[in-house]
Amino acid sequence: MNNLSYIALIPLLPLAGFVLLGLLGKKYFGKAAGIIGTLFLFISAALAFYTAYQYFSSGFNGVYQPVIAFKYTWLQFSENLSIDMGLYLDSISMMMIVVVTLISLMVHIYSLGYMKREERFSTYYAYLGLFTFSMLGLVLSSNIFQIYMFWELVGVSSYLLIGFYYDKPSAVAACKKAFIVTRFADLGFLIGILVLSYVSGSLDFNTMIQTLTQPESSTLKTAVASSFLGVSAVTWGGLLIFMGGAGKSAMFPLHIWLPDAMEGPTPVSALIHAATMVVAGVYLVARLFPIFAITTPVVLEVIGWVGAISAVIAAIIACTQTDIKRVLAYSTMSQIGFMMFALGVSKYGGEAGLGFTASMFHLFTHAMFKALLFLGAGAVIHYVHSNEMKDMGGLRKSMPITHITFLIACLAIAGFPFLSGFFSKEEILLAACQHNAAIYWIALFTSGLTAFYMFRLYFSIFWNREHLTHSEIQTHKKSEGPFVMMLPLIILAIGAAAAGYIPFGKYVSTDGRPLESHFDLSFSILPVVLGIAGIVSAWIMYKKQNPLPDKLSSSFGALYKASYHKFYIDEIYLFITKKVIFNLIGRPAAWFDKNVVDGMVNLTGNATQWLSGRIKKFQSGKLQSYTLLYLMAAVVMAAIIIYVWK
Amino acid sequence: MTSPGLEHILFISAALFFIGMYGFFTRRNLITMLMSIELILNSVNLNFIAFNKYVWPDKMDGLFFTLFIIAIAAAEAAVAIAIIINLYRSHQSVDVESAKNLKY
Numbered sequence: 136m137n138n139l140s141y142i143a144l145i146p147l148l149p150l151a152g153f154v155l156l157g158l159l160g161k162k163y164f165g166k167a168a169g170i171i172g173t174l175f176l177f178i179s180a181a182l183a184f185y186t187a188y189q190y191f192s193s194g195f196n197g198v199y200q201p202v203i204a205f206k207y208t209w210l211q212f213s214e215n216l217s218i219d220m221g222l223y224l225d226s227i228s229m230m231m232i233v234v235v236t237l238i239s240l241m242v243h244i245y246s247l248g249y250m251k252r253e254e255r256f257s258t259y260y261a262y263l264g265l266f267t268f269s270m271l272g273l274v275l276s277s278n279i280f281q282i283y284m285f286w287e288l289v290g291v292s293s294y295l296l297i298g299f300y301y302d303k304p305s306a307v308a309a310c311k312k313a314f315i316v317t318r319f320a321d322l323g324f325l326i327g328i329l330v331l332s333y334v335s336g337s338l339d340f341n342t343m344i345q346t347l348t349q350p351e352s353s354t355l356k357t358a359v360a361s362s363f364l365g366v367s368a369v370t371w372g373g374l375l376i377f378m379g380g381a382g383k384s385a386m387f388p389l390h391i392w393l394p395d396a397m398e399g400p401t402p403v404s405a406l407i408h409a410a411t412m413v414v415a416g417v418y419l420v421a422r423l424f425p426i427f428a429i430t431t432p433v434v435l436e437v438i439g440w441v442g443a444i445s446a447v448i449a450a451i452i453a454c455t456q457t458d459i460k461r462v463l464a465y466s467t468m469s470q471i472g473f474m475m476f477a478l479g480v481s482k483y484g485g486e487a488g489l490g491f492t493a494s495m496f497h498l499f500t501h502a503m504f505k506a507l508l509f510l511g512a513g514a515v516i517h518y519v520h521s522n523e524m525k526d527m528g529g530l531r532k533s534m535p536i537t538h539i540t541f542l543i544a545c546l547a548i549a550g551f552p553f554l555s556g557f558f559s560k561e562e563i564l565l566a567a568c569q570h571n572a573a574i575y576w577i578a579l580f581t582s583g584l585t586a587f588y589m590f591r592l593y594f595s596i597f598w599n600r601e602h603l604t605h606s607e608i609q610t611h612k613k614s615e616g617p618f619v620m621m622l623p624l625i626i627l628a629i630g631a632a633a634a635g636y637i638p639f640g641k642y643v644s645t646d647g648r649p650l651e652s653h654f655d656l657s658f659s660i661l662p663v664v665l666g667i668a669g670i671v672s673a674w675i676m677y678k679k680q681n682p683l684p685d686k687l688s689s690s691f692g693a694l695y696k697a698s699y700h701k702f703y704i705d706e707i708y709l710f711i712t713k714k715v716i717f718n719l720i721g722r723p724a725a726w727f728d729k730n731v732v733d734g735m736v737n738l739t740g741n742a743t744q745w746l747s748g749r750i751k752k753f754q755s756g757k758l759q760s761y762t763l764l765y766l767m768a769a770v771v772m773a774a775i776i777i778y779v780w781k
Numbered sequence: 782m783t784s785p786g787l788e789h790i791l792f793i794s795a796a797l798f799f800i801g802m803y804g805f806f807t808r809r810n811l812i813t814m815l816m817s818i819e820l821i822l823n824s825v826n827l828n829f830i831a832f833n834k835y836v837w838p839d840k841m842d843g844l845f846f847t848l849f850i851i852a853i854a855a856a857e858a859a860v861a862i863a864i865i866i867n868l869y870r871s872h873q874s875v876d877v878e879s880a881k882n883l884k885y
Contacts, residue, residue: 756884758877759806766802 139204142186142222145232146271148179149239153264160257168257169250172264173243179267180236187229191642201225201341203277215337221277223340226643227421227495231274234502235411237630239267241623242406245510248620249402249517259299259400266292270411274418279328280338282419286324286383289412290317296407297399309395316392320382327375331426334368340422348429366433373427373434377420377441384416385468386475387445391705393468397460401513404460409467409509410502417474417498424491424645428483439479443574446472448702450584454591455688455699458522459512462592463505466548469581470501476578477563480570481645488645490570493562496639500555503634504547507627511541514616514624515596524592528599528680534615538597540628545593547631549586550666552659558635561659568658582662586669594677790831797824811865811875815858822854 152175160168190202206221243263250259269288276282291314298310332338335346347369366374380386385393396408407413420427420438427435446469453465474494481490514537519526531538547556560582567575615621676683688695697703755761801820808814826847833843865875872879 754884756881758880763806 149267157261172260223277306398309398313392324379330372380416405509442475490566497559504631531597555635583665586666590673794827
């Protein structure tokens with residue numbers, strides 16, 4: 136591992152693809168744009184895999200040291216404070232580049248088929264390139280400000296891709312909503328960065344973590360001593376940074392943008408809103424984990440609870456939604472909640488850091504099976520031209536590949552034994568059980584629900600109806616999708632099935648030392664039984680059309696209704712923004728602007744006009760009166776000089 | 782007959798100056814006004830010569846100033862007459878009252 140600067144190519148190649156396709160794509164490449172974008176990403180992915188392989192095989196001396204492959208000081212403020220552009224290699228960033236490039240490559244290939252008929256095909260690939268570049272830059276950042284910049288870049292590319300169908304009003308509203316909500320959270324993130332960099336005197340991750348995790352250092356003591364509203368500065372910094380992460384990762388109560396973000400093309404949902412961008416918040420917390428764990432355990436507590444609440448709320452909502460992409464969106468939110476609270480219950484170092492490893496492990500496996508679910512859902516939508524569950528059913532015979540891969544993904548997410556989700560979820564539950572019993576029970580309940588709503592989805596799509604109408608049979612005769620759409624499904628299905636067998640604890644842990652993961656089979660019994668119970672109840676209710684679901688929903692009554700309306704959180708936001716903020720702040724501010732600010736400006740203008748009207752008479756254009764005035768002035772000046780001044 | 786003293790010459794130059802001033806303010810014809818300016822300049826010239834002769838007879842500064850003023854006056858007259866000709870071409874008059882387009 137001598138010359139590491141080639142790693143810079145991993146993010147730069149997608150950027151090159153973005154520039155090339157963005158500038159010239161429409162005119163010169165047309166349908167070849169997809170192939171070009173995919174090719175760029177393929178090279179990038181190959182490099183990423185190679186780098187990760189190198190790192191995990193040769194960087195191993197008992198501890199995985201972070202390596203800074205490349206560093207360029209961009210803005211130097213003072214001796215210690217500078218904004219750098221760098222590449223930071225450690226176990227979690229290595230894992231992330233593998234995930235990002237792999238999922239992105241799959242989505243690129245899949246989109247060759249899925250987006251084939253789009254007019255803005257090359258623009259789509261340009262945006263995908265931009266997103267991949269930003270995401271890779273984000274995970275490889277060596278500096279917290281660099282991460283912030285890429286953070287905003289992924290926000291922008293997410294905005295562009297959600298609003299890809301810009302002639303659809305709902306997509307336009309959704310992309311605006313996503314951008315504004317995450318931007319609002321990023322405001323907290325920015326303030327958090329400023330606070331933390333102010334107390335630690337550095338923007339560099341390494342230095343920052345070092346200064347803020349040594350209890351005896353004087354900087355930390357002053358930082359802990361200085362407080363605002365009874366909470367120390369470091370805690371505030373950590374909380375605000377977590378706010379940014381919660382916004383991006385769609386944690387309660389900043390999750391409202393994620394379900395709407397499903398307006399974008401389905402492969403985009405798979406890439407951005409399921410596998411990669413939304414886990415950026417988890418990644419950020421993991422990146423700063425030593426600070427959270429050692430210096431500000433309070434924040435970690437908050438992270439744990441926010442994660443757990445998000446997980447359970449999203450799971451409840453997912454049970455009642457009828458749009459398949461929305462079900463998946465809420466399921467994503469729920470799974471990210473799992474990752475968050477796994478971080479929240481973790482401690483730093485050794486065995487106690489199990490939650491951290493579990494969280495990263497779940498991030499990895501979740502990326503596989505959730506991308507697979509979305510791509511599978513995309514294939515279904517492609518096939519039936521609808522997002523609604525009621526338009527589907529009985530598709531298992533006409534879409535065999537999608538059916539099998541979707542089933543594998545559902546089993547994986549439900550934690551069915553020996554598929555990837557089982558291992559990572561067991562690890563999370565184990566970590567929760569060891570450190571926080573309340574969160575453990577919530578998590579257990581949620582994983583049961585997860586199995587239920589995923590299989591509700593599965594049975595509704597692929598079983599439910601046996602007797603198809605004539606027109607449906609006609610449409611069902613066509614093939615389930617081109618090869619380029621099926622290939623990613625198969626690859627990801629292999630990933631979703633097998634990713635759990637990677638000895639993750641060996642590679643990723645809080646302090647870089649390998650963590651022995653040991654499975655306690657007796658511990659696994661309860662979650663697995665709950666998961667199977669969820670699957671079986673979904674089987675009873677949705678395998679065949681029957682009145683049971685309706686009966687059940689009416690017996691739940693208010694809870695069902697609240698869940699169906701997503702607990703009215705959107706309405707609460709609307710009430711706060713439209714009614715409270717608009718009337719109490721917006722209107723008075725508008726009045727103030729119209730009357731006071733504009734009034735001042737108008738006053739200045741009017742006064743000047745009046746005054747100039749008065750004095751313009753001097754400019755008579757009469758040469759002799761000018762001269763007379765000049766003469767008089769000269770006489771007066773002379774008199775002053777002679778008599779007064781002497 | 783005694784030779785004229787400094788005060789006599791200053792009297793004449795003051796008279797010339799005010800005659801020029803009067804002409805400048807009362808006449809409306811630009812050519813006449815230009816002539817009045819020449820009178821003012823020449824009164825200044827006369828002052829220079831007189832002071833040079835009576836106060837510092839052994840120096841030449843006043844004479845040089847006078848020469849410069851004559852040269853500049855000639856140049857100024859050329860410019861002024863050019864302006865007046867252009868004014869005549871555009872306004873068909875050399876009346877100073879007609880040249881007031883530059884007022885507010």
